[in-house]
Each structure stands twice: as C-alpha cells, then as structure tokens.
Amino acid sequence: MTALESSSSTHAAGTNSLCPTRARSMSDKDFKRFAEFIHEECGIKLPPSKKTMLEARLQKRLRALGYGDYREYCEFLFTPEGMECELCNLIDQVTTNTTDFFREPKHFEYLYSTLLPKWMARQGAQRALNIWSAGCSIGAEPYTMACVLSDFKEKYSQFRFRILATDISNEVLGKAARGIYTQEQARGVPGNTLRKYFMRSKDRSKKLVRVAPEIRRQVEFRQLNFMESFKFREPKDIIFCRNVIIYFDKPTQAGLMKKFCANLKPGGYLFIGHSESLAGQSLPLEQVAPTIYRKS
Known part of the structure; x- marks a missing residue:
C-alpha cells in the first residue's frame, strides 16, 4: 500500500x-x-x-x-x-497508454536513412542530436529511437544523441524507466534488434524481456503535462508526438502545436501520427514526407 x-x-x-x-x-x-x-x-x-x-x-x-x-x-x-x-x-x-515498438515503421526508416545522414553532413560531431518523445507512454517509442540511433552510431562513431521522454502519467513513466515488457508487447521489434538490445528473463516461463542497460541509459524520463506552460532550455532537433493529439479538441491541438514549434529548432523535424493532421493550422512547418514536418 x-x-x-x-x-x-x-x-x-x-x-x-x-x-x-x-x-x-x-x-x-x-x-x-x-x-x-x-x-x-x-x-x-x-x-x-x-x-x-x-x-x-x-x-x-x-x-x-x-x-x-x-x-x-x-x-x-x-x-x-x-x-x-x-x-x-x-x-x-x-489516460490511454497503448503503444508498440517500431510503430509506424516508415518514420524510423526516414529517421535512419534520410534525417540522420543529413544531420551528420551538416553538424558532424559539433554537438549531440537533441530528440524528444512527447507522450511516451510505457517507453516503447523512446527505446525504439535509442535502438535506431545506436545502430546509426555504429556507422558514425562520432555521432552523439540525447533522448528526453515525457508523459503526464507517473505510473507509466515508472514502467517505462524499468524497461520490462512481455514478449507480446515487444512483438514489433525486429529479431536482430531484439537479440542485440534486449535481454530475456532467466525464468523463461515468464516470457519477459528487458531493454539492455546501454539503451536504457540513453533515455531520460520526465513528467510533463501539455496543458501547463513549458519551455525547454535548449530547443529540440526532433520531436515525436504521435497518436497523442487525437484525444484533444481542435483549439487544444492548435495551442499544443504552437508550443511544440516554440520548442523546436529552426530546421528541426516534427513527427505526428498517421491518423493525425495539421490541416488548417498556421504553423512555421513544411511537410517533407507523410506526417513528417520541418520547421522553416
């Protein structure tokens, strides 16, 4: 109790x-x-x-x-x-806390194949990539990011990154920080990634996996309520806010998107869910791929 x-x-x-x-x-x-x-x-x-x-x-x-x-x-x-x-x-x-690893995989393909090479060509080792998983739920999204970015780092050893993951619910943040999932929850993880970045429970009857320590260390979890005023000390290079704003009414969505843009660096990227739309909103964003936007 x-x-x-x-x-x-x-x-x-x-x-x-x-x-x-x-x-x-x-x-x-x-x-x-x-x-x-x-x-x-x-x-x-x-x-x-x-x-x-x-x-x-x-x-x-x-x-x-x-x-x-x-x-x-x-x-x-x-x-x-x-x-x-x-x-x-x-x-x-x-709050609804359903999420999957590698959900909407085309986003992570774009991140790895297009966005990150551009980043290295432009920034190199000058500074760390700063990425935010907004509405991270039980942690599947930021841990997916950490796996993808760690794979990229194997190709470019000078590449550095930081991941902030936030949610309104302290309960799910606790689950996310532990990084323990059922095999069913981890079903979206490719086999080679599962072997590389996850550990199986010693008690095989439990059918649990845990995110490896080197991946867990890459993610900082923090409580944040979108309805409150917030401004990060350093704007983000990438914001993932996917399948979150569908629960809000239009005025709330518009206000939240303005907050995101204020916390996104010029040239930075915003990823939203495929069931979501920014149509009709006056934002400093240009679409570069389906549900992927770049701040102009």
Missing part, C-alpha cells in the same frame, strides 16, 4: 468503512464535472458517450479509497488534499 492509499483510506473511513464491490452509477452532473476538469487539466475531451468508460476506469480508485459512489469521490478530489494526493491517480486512470 502506498502512502497515498494509506492516508486517503483514513480520510474515507468516516463515510465508508466497508469497500463496495461496485459503486452506484455516475450521474450526468458528476460526469460533466469530471469531464470539464479532465479537459482543463489534461486537454482530453470526454464526450457523453465516454461516460461508461470513465465509470469503469475510476472503479479502481473508488475501491482503493472506500467510496460508495462517484459523488463522494468527486467531492474528495476537489479538496486541497484530493488535489494534492489524488490528481495523479485520476490522470493515470483516464
């Missing part, structure tokens, strides 16, 4: 000494309150059709805290104690 669950369970014991197996249904009023708050804090838009999904995802927190209905949980969330202790748990429950 974490310190949060321990202290919060004490708070809840006054109203519910027994943990219910299932809370009463969420009222439309409470859903609206949750949805407005989640949109404000995370940028995620939850239409009324997502009410059942939200109920299911918050069940875990209600059981942990001993609440019998969503109203009680909602009232606790908006107390100073709730905002301090429970907000991160709410975010962990409502």
Whole structure:
C-alpha cells in the first residue's frame, strides 16, 4: 500500500468503512464535472458517450479509497488534499497508454536513412542530436529511437544523441524507466534488434524481456503535462508526438502545436501520427514526407 492509499483510506473511513464491490452509477452532473476538469487539466475531451468508460476506469480508485459512489469521490478530489494526493491517480486512470515498438515503421526508416545522414553532413560531431518523445507512454517509442540511433552510431562513431521522454502519467513513466515488457508487447521489434538490445528473463516461463542497460541509459524520463506552460532550455532537433493529439479538441491541438514549434529548432523535424493532421493550422512547418514536418 502506498502512502497515498494509506492516508486517503483514513480520510474515507468516516463515510465508508466497508469497500463496495461496485459503486452506484455516475450521474450526468458528476460526469460533466469530471469531464470539464479532465479537459482543463489534461486537454482530453470526454464526450457523453465516454461516460461508461470513465465509470469503469475510476472503479479502481473508488475501491482503493472506500467510496460508495462517484459523488463522494468527486467531492474528495476537489479538496486541497484530493488535489494534492489524488490528481495523479485520476490522470493515470483516464489516460490511454497503448503503444508498440517500431510503430509506424516508415518514420524510423526516414529517421535512419534520410534525417540522420543529413544531420551528420551538416553538424558532424559539433554537438549531440537533441530528440524528444512527447507522450511516451510505457517507453516503447523512446527505446525504439535509442535502438535506431545506436545502430546509426555504429556507422558514425562520432555521432552523439540525447533522448528526453515525457508523459503526464507517473505510473507509466515508472514502467517505462524499468524497461520490462512481455514478449507480446515487444512483438514489433525486429529479431536482430531484439537479440542485440534486449535481454530475456532467466525464468523463461515468464516470457519477459528487458531493454539492455546501454539503451536504457540513453533515455531520460520526465513528467510533463501539455496543458501547463513549458519551455525547454535548449530547443529540440526532433520531436515525436504521435497518436497523442487525437484525444484533444481542435483549439487544444492548435495551442499544443504552437508550443511544440516554440520548442523546436529552426530546421528541426516534427513527427505526428498517421491518423493525425495539421490541416488548417498556421504553423512555421513544411511537410517533407507523410506526417513528417520541418520547421522553416
């Protein structure tokens, strides 16, 4: 039990000494309150059709805290104690953390075959390539980057790089930092890359793999909420933000893209997901390949 669950369970014991197996249904009023708050804090838009999904995802927190209905949980969330202790748990429950290694492989082909050779021709060993995985989830994307960049470094020994990986959820960042995955989660990793950069569990019955230490050391994981104001000390050369903005409404998407452009070096590259579009947005970007943009 974490310190949060321990202290919060004490708070809840006054109203519910027994943990219910299932809370009463969420009222439309409470859903609206949750949805407005989640949109404000995370940028995620939850239409009324997502009410059942939200109920299911918050069940875990209600059981942990001993609440019998969503109203009680909602009232606790908006107390100073709730905002301090429970907000991160709410975010962990409502964010989607599905990702795959080498997802949308053409992006990594472009990175290795086109972008990196151009970088070496222009920069050489002058400085390290600075790359950001925005919305990294459980770490598959930044570790894929580290594998690809490490392969490139074998051809150009002077090549150096730094990878920052961020997510709003502290829970998934913890999983990402450990770098442990099921074989099913690692199914997208090519066989030679798997043998080269991953370690199999000594207990073969567990069917687990772990990212090798030399790859894990290449990635810095950090918590970041896109809805907050942020500005990196050094703008990035490459930003991957793929299959993230689809969860936001149009105004939020536009605001976020402006933040990304402000944190991208002139001549730097932005990669978005194939289900996403920047159409209609006035941004200092030119498209160089499908879902790949360069800052002009």
